[in-house]
Amino acid sequence: MLVVSSCISSCKSAQKSHARYQVSDKPSSALTSKEWNERLQRDLNRVVEKRNEIDGRMATTLPSSGEQSLYNEMVAAYERNDELSFQPRFQRMMADHAKSVWADDAIYLAGMLKFSNKQYGQALQLFAKILENYPESNKARAALFAKGAAYRQMNLLPQAKEIFEQVQSRFPGSPESRRADVELRIMK
Numbered sequence: 001m002l003v004v005s006s007c008i009s010s011c012k013s014a015q016k017s018h019a020r021y022q023v024s025d026k027p028s029s030a031l032t033s034k035e036w037n038e039r040l041q042r043d044l045n046r047v048v049e050k051r052n053e054i055d056g057r058m059a060t061t062l063p064s065s066g067e068q069s070l071y072n073e074m075v076a077a078y079e080r081n082d083e084l085s086f087q088p089r090f091q092r093m094m095a096d097h098a099k100s101v102w103a104d105d106a107i108y109l110a111g112m113l114k115f116s117n118k119q120y121g122q123a124l125q126l127f128a129k130i131l132e133n134y135p136e137s138n139k140a141r142a143a144l145f146a147k148g149a150a151y152r153q154m155n156l157l158p159q160a161k162e163i164f165e166q167v168q169s170r171f172p173g174s175p176e177s178r179r180a181d182v183e184l185r186i187m188k
Helices: 002-016 033-055 065-079 083-096 103-116 120-133 140-153 157-170 175-187
Strands: none
Touching: 065 083, 065 103, 083 103, 103 120, 103 140, 120 140, 140 157, 140 175, 157 175
């Protein structure tokens, strides 16, 4: 997510000042605004495709500005712990942009919001959805760890222990693996 976000922001700033640059395939003239935008979009789509390939995602294009603003609104509602504002935006994101590059992030935020509001059963369902639908995503290891934490909060220690051990075996050396190790030591 960070790679795409930084690429988008740097490309947007480059777009504003594109008239100053010469391009090698047009040696003596600058690209027109339309040509520049087409080239930027093509390059950004390549970045997203590569990221999707790595993450095992389905989306192949950059998020639309509406999708991006919807996701930003979701993040703002999450940061305010405003479930009433978050939920309709999350539902709209899943209905309209289910194959978005941000779909797994949106589900993870929804799960963490449920977790922070002590709705552990619903949080577990959302974390399981990430693990089932996006097993290679950047949120899979965090979702698996959060699933173990939810079981621990529900005082279901055998299930929590099993999940924390899965985190250690599936994601060795990751921050979540180290956190799982700490949780397992505390549970003994």
